Amino acid sequence: MSHTKTNGYVYINSHSAPVKNLQPKKVLSIKEYLENRNFYFDGKYNRIVESSKVKRFLTDKYFIFLVRGNEFIEAKNLEYASYYPRRDKDWNVVENHVKDALFFKLDTSYIYKSEHFPGQYFLREKENEGSFFLEEVKTHKNLRLDNNILDLKNFIRSSSLYNKSTNQFNVYRLCTYLYEYKIILVRTEENEVQYIEVSAGQAIE
Known part of the structure; x- marks a missing residue:
């Protein structure tokens, strides 16, 4: 259909x-x-x-x-x-631009910036560290918050994507889910708020 x-x-x-x-x-x-x-x-x-x-x-x-x-x-x-x-007739990739936004606090105790891959963030997860990442797209200084700022750790671990018996989440399903949203990391430094737009990806190990 x-x-x-x-x-x-x-x-x-x-x-x-x-x-x-x-x-x-x-x-x-x-x-x-x-x-x-x-x-x-x-x-x-x-x-x-x-x-x-x-x-x-x-x-x-x-x-x-x-x-x-x-x-x-x-x-x-x-x-x-x-x-x-x-892809369009010229084989260019066409993305979906009509998306809602999810705002996550940039909690450095859980989300850390890669030392080897500039612009990428990884999660401190026991089994999946390094396989799932967030990559910077651009930084915004002023954005209207349509939704509350979420905690990414709680978001993942309270979802059906997380297996509590193995302490693992399904990386592919998480990437597929997040693809349908604009993902914004919210960072506050010295009373200045930055909104970092990122995309989700999966590293090939």
């Missing part, structure tokens, strides 16, 4: 034979259902569906059938993929 009000595609796979004579109380539009902002990444402007929300609130809770006349085809897999990043 390529035409939705979101900035992405919906993929539905089915490998089962159609079932007949079911009697559903109501048949919904999967397009309209997924266009509900409850499935979007948090924020005012994002138009990207968060796949983990689709899994948690839809595919893990219900059996899904596609209705064609009196035939009911069970959807074995429903996935969502963002349009971005993509």
